[in-house]
Amino acid sequence: METRQHTIKKKVSFAGVGLHSGKRVKLTVKPAPADSGICFVRSDLKRKVTIPAYINRVVNTFLATTISEDNVQISTTEHLLAALNGLGIDNAIIELNNNEVPIMDGSAAPFVRMLHKVNRKRQKTTRKVLKITKEICWRQNGSEIKILPYDGFKITCGIDFDHPLIKSQSYSIKVSPDSFSKEIASARTFGFLEEVEKLQKNGLALGGSLDNAIVVDQSKVLNDEGLRFPDEFVRHKILDLLGDFALLGCQLQGHVIASKTGHTQHLELLKTIADHPECWEFVTFKQNKEDGVFEWVSLTSKAAGNKILPYLVPPGIDISEAVACC
Numbered sequence: 392m393e394t395r396q397h398t399i400k401k402k403v404s405f406a407g408v409g410l411h412s413g414k415r416v417k418l419t420v421k422p423a424p425a426d427s428g429i430c431f432v433r434s435d436l437k438r439k440v441t442i443p444a445y446i447n448r449v450v451n452t453f454l455a456t457t458i459s460e461d462n463v464q465i466s467t468t469e470h471l472l473a474a475l476n477g478l479g480i481d482n483a484i485i486e487l488n489n490n491e492v493p494i495m496d497g498s499a500a501p502f503v504r505m506l507h508k509v510n511r512k513r514q515k516t517t518r519k520v521l522k523i524t525k526e527i528c529w530r531q532n533g534s535e536i537k538i539l540p541y542d543g544f545k546i547t548c549g550i551d552f553d554h555p556l557i558k559s560q561s562y563s564i565k566v567s568p569d570s571f572s573k574e575i576a577s578a579r580t581f582g583f584l585e586e587v588e589k590l591q592k593n594g595l596a597l598g599g600s601l602d603n604a605i606v607v608d609q610s611k612v613l614n615d616e617g618l619r620f621p622d623e624f625v626r627h628k629i630l631d632l633l634g635d636f637a638l639l640g641c642q643l644q645g646h647v648i649a650s651k652t653g654h655t656q657h658l659e660l661l662k663t664i665a666d667h668p669e670c671w672e673f674v675t676f677k678q679n680k681e682d683g684v685f686e687w688v689s690l691t692s693k694a695a696g697n698k699i700l701p702y703l704v705p706p707g708i709d710i711s712e713a714v715a716c717c
């Protein structure tokens with residue numbers, strides 16, 4: 392795991408449409424100081440509203456993840472946040488002139504390509520890492536998501552659809568900027584033709600098209616170019632999970648295992664993690680003066696876990712609904 396925090400060397404802009412709003416949006420990712428995390432800023436409003444990318448700002452997880460501050464919302468945050476999380480970018484300001492992150496091609500690849508171009512910038516401050524020491528699990532109605540102690544950051548995801556093309560798929564990856572860029576970033580979001588038509592009648596998925604989503608009917612993929620990976624569907628689920636887990640606000644050391652989950656379940660596990668400080672330690676790196684080697688240093692003891700909760704959960708969040716079941 393990298394020891395230092397990272398931002399980007401210079402700003403980079405994107406333009407596109409929102410998947411659900413269908414509205415055009417321009418978005419710029421800018422460098423940010425160490426320890427500032429990821430923040431969204433709406434530039435189209437008279438008053439400047441900043442929305443930190445934190446779990447306690449999430450107001451909706453239906454179809455996409457929406458965060459809000461002061462009645463100002465930003466939706467479909469997950470693919471851009473996956474790009475930042477996957478590339479190990481800790482600090483950035485994301486400015487946009489509408490209420491939804493552009494869907495681009497339905498994956499994180501366009502974001503990743505441009506972020507690679509402007510390059511990351513290593514910062515002096517060391518990273519803070521939430522290190523899982525004991526299994527934490529959340530399950531409900533056939534969905535299960537858990538995190539286990541692991542030396543690194545790994546995601547294993549399984550899906551099971553009653554559809555001849557998708558069926559059961561599972562995928563496991565040790566997350567690094569390189570593995571994320573090659574194996575996960577270009578996996579696109581997907582939808583079923585019948586459901587897409589229903590959503591559009593209800594004013595959702597208005598920007599959706601074969602240019603920004605895989606669409607399947609009862610037996611085949613409707614996109615002319617076909618799939619990017621035979622198991623693109625489950626890879627996209629990992630992409631979504633990485634994007635939602637950026638809302639933890641720090642790096643994670645552990646193995647996430649998710650089965651039949653979506654945004655709602657991802658957020659439930661994050662809230663359960665925050666609610667169980669006895670199952671993790673908050674650590675950072677310290678450089679040994681003699682040989683220059685970095686060592687883990689615990690910022691807290693397990694018993695003092697409660698003290699660090701504000702790092703993860705800024706005041707105001709209600710985590711009482713989180714349920715630990717393991």
Ligand SMILES: [Zn+2]
Binds near residue numbers: 469470580627630631
């Ligand atoms: Zn997605």
